Amino acid sequence: MKKTILWIITVVFVISMIFTGIGCKQEETTTEETAEEVEEVAEETTEEETEVAEEEKEPVTISVGTWLYAHYPDFWDAVIESFEAKYPYITVELRASSAETYVQTLTGEVQAGTAPDVIGIYAIMWDYLKDSEVLMDLTPALTENNNEWADSFVGGIDAHTRWKVDDGYYGIVIDSWGIVTLYNKDIFTELNLEVPKTIDEAIEVSAVLKENDYIPVALSGTAGESTSWCWALISGLVNIAFNDGLLEDLRGPNGAYSASKDYKFSEDPIVIKWAEELFKLAQADIFNEGIVASDNQAAQSLFYAGKAAMLWDGSWHIANLLAAAPEIPVGIALPISFYDNEPIKAQGAMTSFGVNNVSEHPEEALLFAKYFSSAEAGNLSIEKGGPVLLTAKGVDTSIADEYNRAYLELDAPTFAADLYGDACVASTLSSLAVAGLLDGKFASVDEFLAELDEAQEQYYLGE
Amino acid sequence: MKKNFFKQLKEQKNAYLFILPALILFFVFFLYPLFSTFRYSFLDWARSVSPEGFKGIQNYINLFTKDTIFRVSLANNFKLVFVIVLSQITIPVFLALLLDAKLKARAFFRLIFFMPAIISTVIVAAIWKYIFYPNTGLISNFGRILHLDFLNYVWLADERIAIYIIALVMIWQLTGYNMVIYLANLQSIPEEITEAAIVDGANNWQVIRKIKIPLLRPSINIVTTIMTIAVFKLYELIVFITNGGPSHTTNVLTFYLIKRVTTGFHYSYACAIAVILTLIVVVLTIIINQVIFNKKYEMDY
Numbered sequence: 001m002k003k004t005i006l007w008i009i010t011v012v013f014v015i016s017m018i019f020t021g022i023g024c025k026q027e028e029t030t031t032e033e034t035a036e037e038v039e040e041v042a043e044e045t046t047e048e049e050t051e052v053a054e055e056e057k058e059p060v061t062i063s064v065g066t067w068l069y070a071h072y073p074d075f076w077d078a079v080i081e082s083f084e085a086k087y088p089y090i091t092v093e094l095r096a097s098s099a100e101t102y103v104q105t106l107t108g109e110v111q112a113g114t115a116p117d118v119i120g121i122y123a124i125m126w127d128y129l130k131d132s133e134v135l136m137d138l139t140p141a142l143t144e145n146n147n148e149w150a151d152s153f154v155g156g157i158d159a160h161t162r163w164k165v166d167d168g169y170y171g172i173v174i175d176s177w178g179i180v181t182l183y184n185k186d187i188f189t190e191l192n193l194e195v196p197k198t199i200d201e202a203i204e205v206s207a208v209l210k211e212n213d214y215i216p217v218a219l220s221g222t223a224g225e226s227t228s229w230c231w232a233l234i235s236g237l238v239n240i241a242f243n244d245g246l247l248e249d250l251r252g253p254n255g256a257y258s259a260s261k262d263y264k265f266s267e268d269p270i271v272i273k274w275a276e277e278l279f280k281l282a283q284a285d286i287f288n289e290g291i292v293a294s295d296n297q298a299a300q301s302l303f304y305a306g307k308a309a310m311l312w313d314g315s316w317h318i319a320n321l322l323a324a325a326p327e328i329p330v331g332i333a334l335p336i337s338f339y340d341n342e343p344i345k346a347q348g349a350m351t352s353f354g355v356n357n358v359s360e361h362p363e364e365a366l367l368f369a370k371y372f373s374s375a376e377a378g379n380l381s382i383e384k385g386g387p388v389l390l391t392a393k394g395v396d397t398s399i400a401d402e403y404n405r406a407y408l409e410l411d412a413p414t415f416a417a418d419l420y421g422d423a424c425v426a427s428t429l430s431s432l433a434v435a436g437l438l439d440g441k442f443a444s445v446d447e448f449l450a451e452l453d454e455a456q457e458q459y460y461l462g463e
Numbered sequence: 464m465k466k467n468f469f470k471q472l473k474e475q476k477n478a479y480l481f482i483l484p485a486l487i488l489f490f491v492f493f494l495y496p497l498f499s500t501f502r503y504s505f506l507d508w509a510r511s512v513s514p515e516g517f518k519g520i521q522n523y524i525n526l527f528t529k530d531t532i533f534r535v536s537l538a539n540n541f542k543l544v545f546v547i548v549l550s551q552i553t554i555p556v557f558l559a560l561l562l563d564a565k566l567k568a569r570a571f572f573r574l575i576f577f578m579p580a581i582i583s584t585v586i587v588a589a590i591w592k593y594i595f596y597p598n599t600g601l602i603s604n605f606g607r608i609l610h611l612d613f614l615n616y617v618w619l620a621d622e623r624i625a626i627y628i629i630a631l632v633m634i635w636q637l638t639g640y641n642m643v644i645y646l647a648n649l650q651s652i653p654e655e656i657t658e659a660a661i662v663d664g665a666n667n668w669q670v671i672r673k674i675k676i677p678l679l680r681p682s683i684n685i686v687t688t689i690m691t692i693a694v695f696k697l698y699e700l701i702v703f704i705t706n707g708g709p710s711h712t713t714n715v716l717t718f719y720l721i722k723r724v725t726t727g728f729h730y731s732y733a734c735a736i737a738v739i740l741t742l743i744v745v746v747l748t749i750i751i752n753q754v755i756f757n758k759k760y761e762m763d764y
Contacts, residue, residue, distance in 0.1 A: 103725050111512060128728050132512040215598075221708070290597030290617030292709035293625070301599050432708050439620060441710070458532055461525045462729025463509040 057089035062364045065106060065116035068351060069096035072319040075384040082380060083371045090364050110134050113358065117365040121163065121171045121352040130165060135354040137168035141366050149370055163352060174351040174373050175381075180318065181336065182303065182311040185329035187214060195310075195333045199277055202336045206286035209309045218308035220299040221291035221435030230278060230434050261460045265430075265452035272449065275437075279445045282438050292435040304328055319385030430455050497741070504734035514731065522735035533736065536714040539626055543694045543715070544747075546630045547637070551690045552683050555638050559645035560671060573646070580640035588703030591632045595619050595704075622712045625705055629713055632700055637693070641686050648682040649675060684756040688748055695744050716740045 080092045109115040142150040150157035163171030196202035206216035265271045303311040304325045355365045433451040442448040506514035526533045594601040597617040606614025698717045705713040723733040
């Protein structure tokens, strides 16, 4: 009997090996086939463009994948409704999920060949999306009609360098985000304080707030977002990044803070400066206790309970934050500067779209991407509490005050997206170390940098 | 033997045909992924759609020689196995013995104790997270109101304590479920046995110690096995309560495995972790069943 069982297991093993082999081969073939199909689709699209315009359009449903819907559902609903009204033959099927679920879902969909027609590009997935060749080269669409679409972005086609491979642009950057300082206006008025703009000011203001039994800044750490914000502050350095070559300096010879096995945090002057500034804040003890165990809700509840005078949060949370406690007198200000006390002008970008290479409706998918990045959608965004589509020219920022959007004043060069994308990658591997730093775990900057290097080394063991 | 097998196959053709669909599903959804995982663990597959080459045992070498997070995760799993198994062969047994007595409100208490088992793990995590929230959590507020400063503490931020808070939540959630298993076992013990013991002069404590607890051995075996597996499958509580922190001190293998995939797309590395995880569970299950609980339970009444 044992022999029989052994035989059965061997047969099962061999069959599974064969199946696995076939699976791999099929995937390789599929990639090649996909590339050919894409070329065909692109050619067909161009040929058919004029024909379709003359014919009555057949109803089409396109799918859009995003992890950002929950942050401002009103805006998404409005922009989809407006798009569908403009193009009545197109119906948008939204595939919304949380950030973590989005990564898992999209990975599965890409492998199964069922990825949405319009793909929200999540920075940490970029390499994966690029290698899987699921994204369409958008260069022809961006440059047609004398660069019409490309020129509609602040920064032109260069706005999208983050998603550039060789000479092709495989994604478009839609908006600009960052950390904002939310502050309790009553507390600041009561103590006659100004909202801090620099690290030194933050430390001074915090001392007064602590004397009056307030927690100066509430911050969360478990979700990794606080660390993401901290990394994003590096991209705030772009306020001095209009000089030629600085972007290259920031990214270094290996591509990014963390995008290489050979990279060392402890040897990067930019990161060292950033760590020193963060350490200064941690030493001044301006944050809530137990950041490593506080999630967004914990930090926000401190702010809304009137215990914390300021809350560092992502601008993508603002709509929900304001709606959650309308009775709280919330002011919104730009984050503190991280570079020589220069005010921050720009941070990063979150929403980026790509178009599925094997979409059955590439033309309609492109229409959606174009509409989402238009000034029309930008104005809808301001009205409905959505993200700020700073990348689109012609957005009416004059109504910013009415909607309490101080950060609209950001003059965002969109290559901030490049740095922010790197920040996202860096934050995935360093989140616990950064949260530990803010919680006062490290006795020195060197100790913290060593922990970052260790995290970097551990991360790349899997490659 | 071979001949017998095929002869049996022929004779019981219909029976085998009936189990064929289940066998196919077992092959497709269990055996095939299992062997594929094993195979992928030797390949070079990270951040790409399909494997890109052969890596040999490098993933395993990295895991055991360089990966400190893996070692912490493994150690945490064993810590939790120890705490959870120990608690689940004592606390629920005690509760089951209490409820086995003829109490008026037995059904009510059974319901109360069982309640945590039917609550979704995500909700359980949310409840306990709120209880242990720093500054605004239930315990912190309680401490503030009663002027018990030691309660106003950042529990989940303490690297020494966080993993035991996870254990506490698991104990709270699992105790009721295991109590029901023990209670069913206790209620299946014929009354004649305990009555005979009492007639022979045994007191209540002796009845429990000499008769009831030995007869609970099959349930203890089952609970030990289930709890060991449950600890190695632990994921949701970690994600929702600590997200692995502070400083990886609440990382467990399943959580670490999934993190490797979702944040780094390190597929073959994650497969190597999965293989080790599976082997540990198999070995522990064998040890529990063949070594610790090797005695037969049949009794002649």
